[in-house]
Amino acid sequence: KPKKIKQIISSANGLHVNKEEQLMEVTIHHNSMILMTGDITKQETDAIVNAANGTLMGGGGVDGAIHSAAGKELVEACKQIRQNELNGDRLRTGEAVITKGYEMPAKYVIHTVGPVWSGDKEKKQTLLANCYENALKLAVDNDLASISFPSISTGVYHFPVDTAAQIAMQTIVDFLQGRSFGKVVMVLYSEKDYDTYRKALLAIVA
Ligand code: ADP
Numbered sequence: 127k128p129k130k131i132k133q134i135i136s137s138a139n140g141l142h143v144n145k146e147e148q149l150m151e152v153t154i155h156h157n158s159m160i161l162m163t164g165d166i167t168k169q170e171t172d173a174i175v176n177a178a179n180g181t182l183m184g185g186g187g188v189d190g191a192i193h194s195a196a197g198k199e200l201v202e203a204c205k206q207i208r209q210n211e212l213n214g215d216r217l218r219t220g221e222a223v224i225t226k227g228y229e230m231p232a233k234y235v236i237h238t239v240g241p242v243w244s245g246d247k248e249k250k251q252t253l254l255a256n257c258y259e260n261a262l263k264l265a266v267d268n269d270l271a272s273i274s275f276p277s278i279s280t281g282v283y284h285f286p287v288d289t290a291a292q293i294a295m296q297t298i299v300d301f302l303q304g305r306s307f308g309k310v311v312m313v314l315y316s317e318k319d320y321d322t323y324r325k326a327l328l329a330i331v332a
Pocket of ligand 1: 164165166178186187191277278279282283284313315316319
């Protein structure tokens with residue numbers, strides 16, 4: 127059995143870090159911000175976020191995993207959104223839409239399109255922040271109180287994980303400051319990614 131290390135770090139601005147191996151919780155203005163390793167399709171938060179592509183028709187990586195776990199109704203719901211909400215167009219990078227979660231434990235899926243790491247890098251960083259912010263806003267608009275994010279854009283879209291982690295953590299922390307939302311979970315697929323996100327979060331709150 128792995129030895130559990132529990133450590134509480136408190137800082138002057140009321141943030142509490144509780145580290146237990148690959149699980150870490152930070153309290154930000156009564157909201158809970160959790161980092162963990164795991165499979166996002168299994169999370170029981172109100173919503174999970176999909177790192178989709180603009181077609182919303184599914185793909186590889188986390189997108190493929192979410193579509194297989196949700197079942198065929200998910201792609202049908204995405205087709206309806208393309209037709210009815212997007213006038214047949216693709217979902218633009220940085221924007222977000224919501225569907226049900228169908229066969230997954232999460233009630234909803236919030237689909238967002240991450241930027242590809244190429245060309246104007248500064249613009250791409252802003253677009254990545256937009257993904258997190260628009261997903262969180264959509265969760266608030268739908269009266270949700272908990273949401274899980276994957277590491278958007280750091281797979282086949284090739285964003286450097288340390289840069290993506292800084293943007294994700296800063297955007298989520300800023301969003302939770304002074305607002306009562308509930309729980310935000312960052313579900314990392316590898317221990318290496320977990321360590322990178324952990325360092326980025328601690329650089330902001332510790
Ligand atoms: P993108 O196209 O936005 O780069 P990818 O799906 O290629 O998206 O990768 C995003 C991240 O999601 C990667 O870190 C990948 O390892 C991770 N990932 C893949 N499957 C899952 C899963 N089931 N749960 C959580 N994260 C996952």
